[in-house]
Amino acid sequence: MQRRPNGFTLIELLVVISIIALLIGILLPALGAARRSARQVTNSTQLRGIHQGMVTYAQQNKSFFPGVEGDGTFQAGLAPNPGVSFGGTPGLPTIGVAIMLNANSFTPEYANNPNDGFVSPADLSGAAIVSILNLSYAMLELNEDATDINTGNVMPNRDRAIEWSETLNTRAVIASDKNTGGNGVVGDLVSSVWTETNSGEWRGTVVRNDNSTSFETTPVIETTSYGNGPDNEDDNLFLEDGSGGEVDNDAAMIIETFGQYDNHGV
Numbered sequence: 001m002q003r004r005p006n007g008f009t010l011i012e013l014l015v016v017i018s019i020i021a022l023l024i025g026i027l028l029p030a031l032g033a034a035r036r037s038a039r040q041v042t043n044s045t046q047l048r049g050i051h052q053g054m055v056t057y058a059q060q061n062k063s064f065f066p067g068v069e070g071d072g073t074f075q076a077g078l079a080p081n082p083g084v085s086f087g088g089t090p091g092l093p094t095i096g097v098a099i100m101l102n103a104n105s106f107t108p109e110y111a112n113n114p115n116d117g118f119v120s121p122a123d124l125s126g127a128a129i130v131s132i133l134n135l136s137y138a139m140l141e142l143n144e145d146a147t148d149i150n151t152g153n154v155m156p157n158r159d160r161a162i163e164w165s166e167t168l169n170t171r172a173v174i175a176s177d178k179n180t181g182g183n184g185v186v187g188d189l190v191s192s193v194w195t196e197t198n199s200g201e202w203r204g205t206v207v208r209n210d211n212s213t214s215f216e217t218t219p220v221i222e223t224t225s226y227g228n229g230p231d232n233e234d235d236n237l238f239l240e241d242g243s244g245g246e247v248d249n250d251a252a253m254i255i256e257t258f259g260q261y262d263n264h265g266v
Contacts, residue, residue: 046156140163140251141240168209176205
């Protein structure tokens with residue numbers, strides 16, 4: 001009697017390959033979701049850490065976060081070395097981040113969302129020059145171009161400046177993932193590093209002034225409140241909803257001044 005040779009037949013091998021391919025097809029999406037979830041957790045940790053660094057700085061700055069002096073005026077660009085300016089235009093998030101990096105509040109990598117391929121850590125080997133190419137996060141817009149009638153100094157928005165300090169306000173969003181969309185003046189080009197560019201969909205982490213974070217699936221926050229102003233219902237993080245000046249006490253998250261939106265400079 002002839003014995004059957006050891007090993008798989010071609011049909012058996014094809015069945016095994018098909019089963020392996022099926023398992024890979026099932027597991028890959030789950031692994032991708034797990035990686036995204038891990039990056040979101042890391043991102044939330046970084047934003048919380050940045051806010052904690054701001055709080056630590058405020059304890060030595062009459063309760064104001066970096067970027068605003070103890071007297072309520074804007075901090076100018078730092079220049080510890082002759083001819084080197086740090087952080088860009090007063091009132092923009094980059095200068096506050098540069099101040100904290102120079103104070104060793106956190107490492108440059110903390111300013112980079114792990115899902116953001118457009119940025120790289122700031123180089124601290126020479127001058128801590130921070131630009132939108134080093135920063136993944138939008139922060140509360142302070143610059144309203146108002147001036148103090150006595151000193152002529154540019155002053156921050158009054159209500160938002162109140163929140164740019166240790167208020168522990170649960171309704172004041174201080175920083176968030178940026179808007180990666182185009183010039184979203186009409187709001188339909190909004191997107192984030194978690195969505196397709198210009199898709200009209202934004203998802204991302206926000207950190208509030210009580211140091212709490214949450215991952216939001218829309219830029220519209222149900223209720224915000226800044227300073228002494230009234231509550232803002234259905235407040236778009238990237239759009240000023242008021243009529244200008246000090247009545248704009250709603251959320252307005254920027255990296256650079258492209259209308260009321262940030263679009264990482266492109």
